[in-house]
Amino acid sequence: xxxRIIAAEVILTSPGRNYVTLKLQTADGVTGYGDATxxxxxxxxxxxxxxxxxPLLIGLDPARIEDTWQYLYRGAYWRRGPITxxxxxxxxxxxxxxKGKVAGMPVYQLLGGAxxxxxxxxxxxxxxxxxxxxDAVDARRxxxxxxxxxxxxxxxLETVYGVxxxxxxxxxPAKRGAVPVTESWDTDAYxxxxxxxxxxxxxxxxxxxxxxxxxxxxxxPQQAARLGKALEPADLFWLEDVTPAENQEALRLVRQHTTxxxxxxxxxxxxxxxxxxxxxxLIDYVRVAVAHAGGISHLRSIFALADLYQVKAxxxxxxxxxxxxxxxxxxxxxxxxxxxIQEYMGYDxxxxxxxxxxxxxxxxYLHPGEAPGLGVExxxxxxxxxxxxxxxxxxxxxxxxxxxxx
Ligand SMILES: O=C(O)[C@@H](O)[C@H](O)[C@H](O)CO
Ligand SMILES: [Mg+2]
Numbered sequence: 001x002x003x004r005i006i007a008a009e010v011i012l013t014s015p016g017r018n019y020v021t022l023k024l025q026t027a028d029g030v031t032g033y034g035d036a037t038x039x040x041x042x043x044x045x046x047x048x049x050x051x052x053x054x055p056l057l058i059g060l061d062p063a064r065i066e067d068t069w070q071y072l073y074r075g076a077y078w079r080r081g082p083i084t085x086x087x088x089x090x091x092x093x094x095x096x097x098x099k100g101k102v103a104g105m106p107v108y109q110l111l112g113g114a115x116x117x118x119x120x121x122x123x124x125x126x127x128x129x130x131x132x133x134x135d136a137v138d139a140r141r142x143x144x145x146x147x148x149x150x151x152x153x154x155x156x157l158e159t160v161y162g163v164x165x166x167x168x169x170x171x172x173p174a175k176r177g178a179v180p181v182t183e184s185w186d187t188d189a190y191x192x193x194x195x196x197x198x199x200x201x202x203x204x205x206x207x208x209x210x211x212x213x214x215x216x217x218x219x220x221p222q223q224a225a226r227l228g229k230a231l232e233p234a235d236l237f238w239l240e241d242v243t244p245a246e247n248q249e250a251l252r253l254v255r256q257h258t259t260x261x262x263x264x265x266x267x268x269x270x271x272x273x274x275x276x277x278x279x280x281x282l283i284d285y286v287r288v289a290v291a292h293a294g295g296i297s298h299l300r301s302i303f304a305l306a307d308l309y310q311v312k313a314x315x316x317x318x319x320x321x322x323x324x325x326x327x328x329x330x331x332x333x334x335x336x337x338x339x340x341i342q343e344y345m346g347y348d349x350x351x352x353x354x355x356x357x358x359x360x361x362x363x364x365y366l367h368p369g370e371a372p373g374l375g376v377e378x379x380x381x382x383x384x385x386x387x388x389x390x391x392x393x394x395x396x397x398x399x400x401x402x403x404x405x406x
Contacts, residue, residue: 010050015351021035024062036089037320062095073088101372103372111296119365133151144364152197175394180392191230198234221243228262231258236261239262248282266287278305285314286306289325296331323347327375330368
C-alpha cells in the first residue's frame, strides 16, 4: 500500500522567464515536480492547478498514475485545451517523479529502460544578415551540436519570427510587459528570400550538419508546398510548422508536392490534434511537448501511434518549457524507439540554478541522468526571489494591418 498525497502546491517563478511548477508531497515525505508552463498564459494554468486540481489530489494514491490521468481528463468534462492539458501534464509528471523516487530509479527505467545511449539534440542559430547567421551556426557547432535550426532576417521587413535584429545569435520571443509586442509580416518577401539563405547555410556547413528551419504557422498550403520544394536542395532535417495545423487536411496538398521532411505539433495538446497527420503520414516528426500534451503518459500514446506510421517523436523544447518537463522529455527520448530529435533551446543561467537537474548535454546529445525520478529539483528559496512578471509572445499583422499568425 503506497502512501497518499498530502500536499499540492503551485510554484510560480521567473528566473529569466516565467515557469509554473506543481509540487506534490506524499505522507512519507516524497516530493514530485511537474511543469504546467503555458507561455503567456501562466496564471491561467496556475489557477487551474491551484483552484481546480490541487484539492482533488489530496488523499489520492500517487502510485495510480493512469487512473489519476483519466480522473482529471474525463472528470473535467470540458476536456482537452492547452490549459487543461498543461495541468494534467503537470500532475502526470509529478506522479512519475514520485514513482521513480519511491522505486529508486530514473523514470526512463520505469518506461522500459534505455533503447539508445543518448538523445540527439538540436538548437537554434539566428541572425538578421547571412554572414552573422553563418557565424552563429558555426558557434553552435563549436558547442557540440550536430543539428541546428537556422533563421534569418528578410529584406524589407522590420521583424521576422525567430530572429532579433541585434541579438548576436540568441533569440527569446516572449517579452516582459503588460501587452504583447505587435510585429509585421509579409509572406511573399519571406518566400523570395529564405531558400537562398538556407542554400548558403548548407554550402557553408557542408553535408553533415543537420539543418532545420521553422516557418512558424505562416503559410498557406500552396505556399508551403512551394517552399518545401524550393528547400529540397538544402537537404533539411525538417521544415517546421509550415501551415497552421488546426486544418490537418491542408498537409495533404503540401505532402504531394515535396519530399522535404515536415515537423508539426508544438501547439497540440492531445492525440486528437495529430491523429490524421500521423495516420495519413502527412508529417515525419510530431512535436508534442511533455508539458502541453498530457505528460509522459499521453505522449507515450501519441508516440506509439506515430511508430505504426514511421513518424518520429521530436518534442518541443523551447526555453518556455521548464527544466522539469525538459528532463521528462529526455527520459521519454531515451526510452522511445521512434524518437527522432529533442529541441534544446537552452536556459538562462538562473533557470539552471532554480531547477538543479541531473539531465546533461554533451557532444550534441542529451542524457536524463541516473537520479531517481525525473532528476530535477526546485530551489524554492531562490525561486521566491524571482516573482512572476507578465510577459507575452508577440502578435503579428500583415503589411495592410490585418492580423495573421505569429
Ligand atoms: O520551435 C520553437 O521552439 C518555437 O516555435 C517556439 O516554440 C516559439 O517561438 C514559442 O516560444
Ligand atoms: Mg517551432
